[in-house]
Amino acid sequence: MLFSKKKEIIGVDIGSSSVKLVQMKANVDNYTLLNVGIAPLPSGAIVDNSLMDTTSIVETIKTLVKSLGIKTTDIVSSISGNSVIVRKITLPAMTPEELEDQIFWEAEQYIPYDINDVNIDFQILHSDLVDSAKMTVLLVASKKDFINEYVSVFNEAGMKLVVVDVDSFAMQNCFELNYDSEKDNVVALINIGASTVNVNIVKGGISLFTRDVQIGGNVYTEEIQRQFAISSEESEKIKITGECADASKFQEVMDRVNESISAEILRSLDLYYTTADEQKVAKIFISGGCAKIPMLPSVLSKKSNMPVEILNPFLKVEYNEKVFDPEYIQQIGPFVSVATGLAMRRLGDK
Ligand SMILES: Nc1ncnc2c1ncn2[C@@H]1O[C@H](COP(=O)(O)OP(=O)(O)OP(=O)(O)O)[C@@H](O)[C@H]1O
Numbered sequence: 301m302l303f304s305k306k307k308e309i310i311g312v313d314i315g316s317s318s319v320k321l322v323q324m325k326a327n328v329d330n331y332t333l334l335n336v337g338i339a340p341l342p343s344g345a346i347v348d349n350s351l352m353d354t355t356s357i358v359e360t361i362k363t364l365v366k367s368l369g370i371k372t373t374d375i376v377s378s379i380s381g382n383s384v385i386v387r388k389i390t391l392p393a394m395t396p397e398e399l400e401d402q403i404f405w406e407a408e409q410y411i412p413y414d415i416n417d418v419n420i421d422f423q424i425l426h427s428d429l430v431d432s433a434k435m436t437v438l439l440v441a442s443k444k445d446f447i448n449e450y451v452s453v454f455n456e457a458g459m460k461l462v463v464v465d466v467d468s469f470a471m472q473n474c475f476e477l478n479y480d481s482e483k484d485n486v487v488a489l490i491n492i493g494a495s496t497v498n499v500n501i502v503k504g505g506i507s508l509f510t511r512d513v514q515i516g517g518n519v520y521t522e523e524i525q526r527q528f529a530i531s532s533e534e535s536e537k538i539k540i541t542g543e544c545a546d547a548s549k550f551q552e553v554m555d556r557v558n559e560s561i562s563a564e565i566l567r568s569l570d571l572y573y574t575t576a577d578e579q580k581v582a583k584i585f586i587s588g589g590c591a592k593i594p595m596l597p598s599v600l601s602k603k604s605n606m607p608v609e610i611l612n613p614f615l616k617v618e619y620n621e622k623v624f625d626p627e628y629i630q631q632i633g634p635f636v637s638v639a640t641g642l643a644m645r646r647l648g649d650k
């Protein structure tokens with residue numbers, strides 16, 4: 301309808317340690333922030349990307365939405381890790397309509413589940429540079445059971461899941477919104493959460509390589525817990541405040557885990573170079589709660605020999621400073637790159 305108001309949506313990123321929410325208004329050439337918030341989840345609510353304690357997740361979403369005074373009920377959310385299969389495949393050149401008809405047949409060989417049990421989505425990336433009779437397609441598949449769990453969690457919270465995205469691609473959308481200046485460079489976007497690291501190597505709006513690794517901030521917490529023989533709650537607190545009676549032992553643990561997380565990220569970059577004869581990565585952008593770990597950016601920069609910058613999801617997003625304290629916006633930034641990318645999606649998007 302010509303004059304219908306575009307239906308509002310909110311982006312909700314359900315991470316294993318917390319739920320993040322972002323709502324934005326789309327202007328002609330930028331966005332205005334309407335809402336942003338984060339609410340912790342009890343440990344064990346999500347394990348290995350599975351929603352274990354749905355009651356807690358539903359309650360957390362409800363409380364967060366209520367505390368922000370949100371009335372919108374249409375949700376865009378995302379999945380990652382082992383709950384989604386992302387593959388780049390080469391197919392004979394065809395139109396999107398033809399591919400829509402054929403994708404199930406083509407996808408079958410790449411998916412380790414019964415094709416009837418999965419949702420399939422695709423994006424035509426580009427025609428093959430060497431052979432114009434072929435094209436590269438990004439295939440995204442997720443188990444219907446798994447998506448249905450998300451649908452019912454949001455339903456129970458009184459909301460409606462209208463678009464399901466993938467963490468890596470949401471982070472990419474957020475990056476592209478804010479870093480137009482990088483569009484000619486190959487950059488590695490790395491989201492380091494509590495239990496998953498999402499890697500997406502992009503150039504000029506195209507994803508060249510994605511990989512999710514089950515590692516993250518929990519490793520620091522577990523290691524501190526082991527070294528100091530304390531509870532995981534105490535360990536998490538020490539990690540975040542940096543306040544520890546034995547400062548040098550604490551630093552030694554942090555240094556060691558910084559090294560191993562950086563090494564895992566470098567492994568992903570190496571894999572990118574070996575899977576395709578691609579261009580050299582020029583810069584790394586990190587996001588996620590672990591972007592706050594003091595020495596991690598510098599350790600990663602030293603090991604990779606590349607500049608490392610913390611992705612600012614609100615670099616180009618307008619907000620009213622009377623409503624949002626700029627310091628809070630800066631504090632919360634690393635946590636909400638995925639949720640911000642989700643909040644950019646609109647109904648009718650694929
Ligand atoms: N100030 C801080 N200093 C160090 N680490 C922090 C800080 N704040 C949060 N973290 C860590 O960041 C991690 C949470 O990050 P994030 O919210 O991005 O993860 P998540 O989305 O919940 O998890 P995932 O996506 O991996 O399932 C936790 O391990 C937490 O301890």
Ligand SMILES: [Mg+2]
Nearest residue numbers: 315316493494
């Ligand atoms: Mg996350």
